[in-house]
Amino acid sequence: NAGVTQTPKFRILKIGQSMTLQCTQDMNHNYMYWYRQDPGMGLKLIYYSVGAGITDKGEVPNGYNVSRSTTEDFPLRLELAAPSQTSVYFCASSSQGQGIHNEQFFGPGTRLTVL
Amino acid sequence: AQKITQTQPGMFVQEKEAVTLDCTYDTSDPSYGLFWYKQPSSGEMIFLIYQGSYDQQNATEGRYSLNFQKARKSANLVISASQLGDSAMYFCAMREAYSSASKIIFGSGTRLSIRP
Numbered sequence: 001n002a003g004v005t006q007t008p009k010f011r012i013l014k015i016g017q018s019m020t021l022q023c024t025q026d027m028n029h030n031y032m033y034w035y036r037q038d039p040g041m042g043l044k045l046i047y048y049s050v051g052a053g054i055t056d057k058g059e060v061p062n063g064y065n066v067s068r069s070t071t072e073d074f075p076l077r078l079e080l081a082a083p084s085q086t087s088v089y090f091c092a093s094s095s096q097g098q099g100i101h102n103e104q105f106f107g108p109g110t111r112l113t114v115l
Numbered sequence: 116a117q118k119i120t121q122t123q124p125g126m127f128v129q130e131k132e133a134v135t136l137d138c139t140y141d142t143s144d145p146s147y148g149l150f151w152y153k154q155p156s157s158g159e160m161i162f163l164i165y166q167g168s169y170d171q172q173n174a175t176e177g178r179y180s181l182n183f184q185k186a187r188k189s190a191n192l193v194i195s196a197s198q199l200g201d202s203a204m205y206f207c208a209m210r211e212a213y214s215s216a217s218k219i220i221f222g223s224g225t226r227l228s229i230r231p
Contacts, residue, residue: 035221040224041224042221058218
């Protein structure tokens with residue numbers, strides 16, 4: 001199993017540009033999550049999904065959109081990039097949504113800089 | 116509302132010493148889980164240890180143990196015999212049993228540096 005994979009690893013955007021961060025998991029997990037981590041800080045939840053076709057907002061959803069057309073994929077879309085979106089983005093997944101003991105598995109992260 | 120607090124932004128420890136990383140939490144849900152993750156300088160998030168609110172014993176995983184004091188709402192991570200490779204950011208996190216989509220909330224982290 002590859003686990004959770006993310007592409008790209010690094011990206012520099014200009015203000016106002018758009019891009020999609022890709023996330024794929026091969027563990028057949030129903031729950032998937034997008035986090036951002038600002039320098040020296042913890043992770044903040046952007047969006048999450050409980051299954052294909054179902055998504056919901058987390059703590060900091062403004063400026064982002066998601067979709068979940070398959071169990072495996074959970075792309076994050078940035079529209080009109082702003083410097084405040086400079087961050088490291090992590091995708092994560094977990095199995096059996098209501099099982100509190102199930103840890104989240106994280107992708108390697110995407111480092112995004114908006115100039 | 117749930118909340119995770121890590122009061123130690125950074126710590127320095129001599130190699131081979133034990134170290135305790137503090138974590139306190141706040142929840143009104145009687146059923147919850149507590150997690151610790153390690154983030155080395157390479158950036159990935161590595162799951163270390165889990166403690167359930169109803170677990171009778173403190174969790175242990177190799178050199179990692181969790182000092183769970185339910186009445187004080189604390190879940191401190193203890194690393195025994197620290198190694199240079201333990202230098203990293205450490206995050207405490209919590210999931211409530213009835214949280215929507217089993218969301219995990221993270222603390223702000225503690226940066227641990229091990230001195231040779």
